[in-house]
Amino acid sequence: MLKELLEKGTKKQIISYLIDAHPHDLSEVFFELNDVEKERFYQIISDEKFAEIVSYMDERQAADLLAEFDVEKQKRIVEMMEPDDAADIILELDEDEQEELVELLGESSDVVKLMSYDEDETGSAMTSLILTTTPDVDIKVATKKVIKEAADVESINTIFVVDENNHYIGVVPLKKLLKAQAPLNIKDLVEEREYAFDHDLLTETLDKISNYDIYEMPVVNEKKQLLGMITFDDAIDLYQEEAQEDFERLAALPETLDTHVFKTALHRLPWLITLLIISVPIAIVTSLFEETLALVAILIVFQPLILGSAGNVATQTLAVTLKMFSTNEKGFSRNAIKEVLTGIMNGLVIGLIAFLVTLIFAYINTSLTQNPFLVAFVVGLSLWLTVIIAPIVAIVIPLTLKSLKIDPAVASGPFITTVIDVGALFIYFGLATLFLGGL
Numbered sequence: 001m002l003k004e005l006l007e008k009g010t011k012k013q014i015i016s017y018l019i020d021a022h023p024h025d026l027s028e029v030f031f032e033l034n035d036v037e038k039e040r041f042y043q044i045i046s047d048e049k050f051a052e053i054v055s056y057m058d059e060r061q062a063a064d065l066l067a068e069f070d071v072e073k074q075k076r077i078v079e080m081m082e083p084d085d086a087a088d089i090i091l092e093l094d095e096d097e098q099e100e101l102v103e104l105l106g107e108s109s110d111v112v113k114l115m116s117y118d119e120d121e122t123g124s125a126m127t128s129l130i131l132t133t134t135p136d137v138d139i140k141v142a143t144k145k146v147i148k149e150a151a152d153v154e155s156i157n158t159i160f161v162v163d164e165n166n167h168y169i170g171v172v173p174l175k176k177l178l179k180a181q182a183p184l185n186i187k188d189l190v191e192e193r194e195y196a197f198d199h200d201l202l203t204e205t206l207d208k209i210s211n212y213d214i215y216e217m218p219v220v221n222e223k224k225q226l227l228g229m230i231t232f233d234d235a236i237d238l239y240q241e242e243a244q245e246d247f248e249r250l251a252a253l254p255e256t257l258d259t260h261v262f263k264t265a266l267h268r269l270p271w272l273i274t275l276l277i278i279s280v281p282i283a284i285v286t287s288l289f290e291e292t293l294a295l296v297a298i299l300i301v302f303q304p305l306i307l308g309s310a311g312n313v314a315t316q317t318l319a320v321t322l323k324m325f326s327t328n329e330k331g332f333s334r335n336a337i338k339e340v341l342t343g344i345m346n347g348l349v350i351g352l353i354a355f356l357v358t359l360i361f362a363y364i365n366t367s368l369t370q371n372p373f374l375v376a377f378v379v380g381l382s383l384w385l386t387v388i389i390a391p392i393v394a395i396v397i398p399l400t401l402k403s404l405k406i407d408p409a410v411a412s413g414p415f416i417t418t419v420i421d422v423g424a425l426f427i428y429f430g431l432a433t434l435f436l437g438g439l
Contacts, residue, residue: 002029006037014044023052031061047073051080054089063092071097075104078111082154084127084234087114122205123198125238126219126228129154132162135169135187139180146174158216160226161190168195168218168226195220198227202238209235298365299432302358302379303425309350310386310424311417313343317394318416339391347387355380371436378431386424393420 002021005014018026030053033041045053054062054077066074066089078086078101090098090111105112110128117123131153133142142159150156159177161169170190180189195218196205209217215232317339324332358379362372394416 002026002041003033003037006033006040011044014040018045018049023049024056026053027056030057047076048080051077055081055085059088059092062089067093067097071100071104074101078105079109082127082129083110083114084125086111087124091115091119117198120202121198122196122200122202122219122230123227125202125205125234126198126230127154127234128228130216130226130229131156131159132166132226133159133172133186134163135161135185135190137186138182139177139184139186139189140182142172142186143177146177155216155229155231158229159186160218160229161186162226166225168220168224171216171218193218196230197222205230206235206238298362298375299378299429299436301361302354303428305354305379306382306386306424306428307421309383310390310420313346313387313390314394314416314420317343317391318398321395321398336395339395340388343388343391347384350387351380351384354383374435378428378435382424382428382431385427386420389423389427390420393423 002017005017009017030038030041042050054065057065066077069077078090081089090101093101102112102115107113113128114124114126129152131146131149133145137145146156146159157174159172159174161172163169171193172186172189172191176189176191194208194212194214196208198219198221205217205219208214209230209232217230217235218226219228219230220226320335320339324335355376359372359376362375366372397416397419
């Protein structure tokens, strides 16, 4: 629709469409425009509407687009965006472009203040566009203030109450304010609410938002002065980012998406090489049992069964472990024991099934072994032991990393699976050597 209007439509038609269209939809169709269409788009659209569109773009794409304009226009666009969105985009600019824009914005800018926080701190995700009032204000005056400032803040659902020195006191929900009947002051309506400090870990603040069902979380400094808030929709976006990062680490990926194919390949290559290197012990372990394998060739047939089952169990336990860490769930020890006991029971069942399947297979293919029962016993017992060990490894490694202040998510599936594969091969071929090596 936008492309057609830019090609054949009148200026009035385009303006009318831009007013009615949602910024998210415009941000998606924008990159389908050619250079001529973009030029006309820039001539017609207002800075305010363009700022809304940019805020819905991917941060990297938005930064690349912003860099196409002179620094004065960058400043105008940034100042019309929500400070937290603007800060994220500016941080994606090249260092020299970033410095030039920050200098023009000035140190007093809300955007620049947000950029001073580390990305894992609560302050980096807050917005300062909030409604505030003092306890002694009449409710009618407060209501008029809400109406007057509604267009300039991110949300009017919550009015934050502070004293004359901006120290946080509590909140007044908009619904409560509108239902209140005069004569009343704000202090008669104020409610206590959990708050977060600006230097708190972002994950801790997100947990508070989830646990207390807070739609606008107040953020204060160490003196308990109100700085801003984190909204529920921001929390959802942040949860999504955290989930994506954990997924990337779990799969040993540096990122899932990138603009350039070459850059993506270059980023992933070191991880693939690392995984290749740590897989070498599997080949080494196999070579240690060449004599046993030469005597009992059927063992090779069931090797994928042993490794695959142990890896599957480890991946399930790792997912549970990381979930408990990310949500700060209590009773970790109890759940860890539960995972191990589950491994023991499941291992026994699938070990018996593997024993029966192997026994039938060995009797059918008598040329592969002279002792079907012992082969089946080795396969079944090995599978049971590896499925018992798998959840233990998938708990101990992330727990150790967490105690060392390292993100447990870096204990990704491929790393843990490799460790378990090596252990499983030792168990499998070790038992085979013990029971079958002399045959």
